[in-house]
Amino acid sequence: MSILKDLRVPAFKAGGMPVIDLGNYFLFVGGLVKEEKHFSWQEILAMPKSRVNCRLTSVSGWSVRADWEGIQWMDFLGRISVEEGTSHVRFTSVGGGCSTAVSLKDLENPRVLLA
Helix, strand or coil, X not given: CHHHHHCCCCCCCCCCCCCCCCCCCEEEECXXXXXXXXXXXXXXXXXXXXXXXXXXXXXXXXXXXXXXXXXXXXXXXXXXXXXXXXXXXXXXXXXXXXXXXXXXXXXXXXXXXXX
């Protein structure tokens, strides 16, 4: 999120910034899916990207409108098979220090990106 640094947004680093070895990094998808999957950093980079202009609002009170680029959530979701009746997705940060749950209904918005 270097755009936040460029815009001088007060992004907080609770617990410090993790050091991530991108050669060994993977995105794990598990839980209420028909098959668990691991996506390497290179596989993620190879996925088609979209660009959207929208506002990123922080719970700490700041917000910024910008062009953001990433993988449309619905495109990513097409790569996995979610079990019927699933209502939410849990996202967990590298190291597990932070997690949140978002409803699948909210993620259907075409402006939602995996970035």
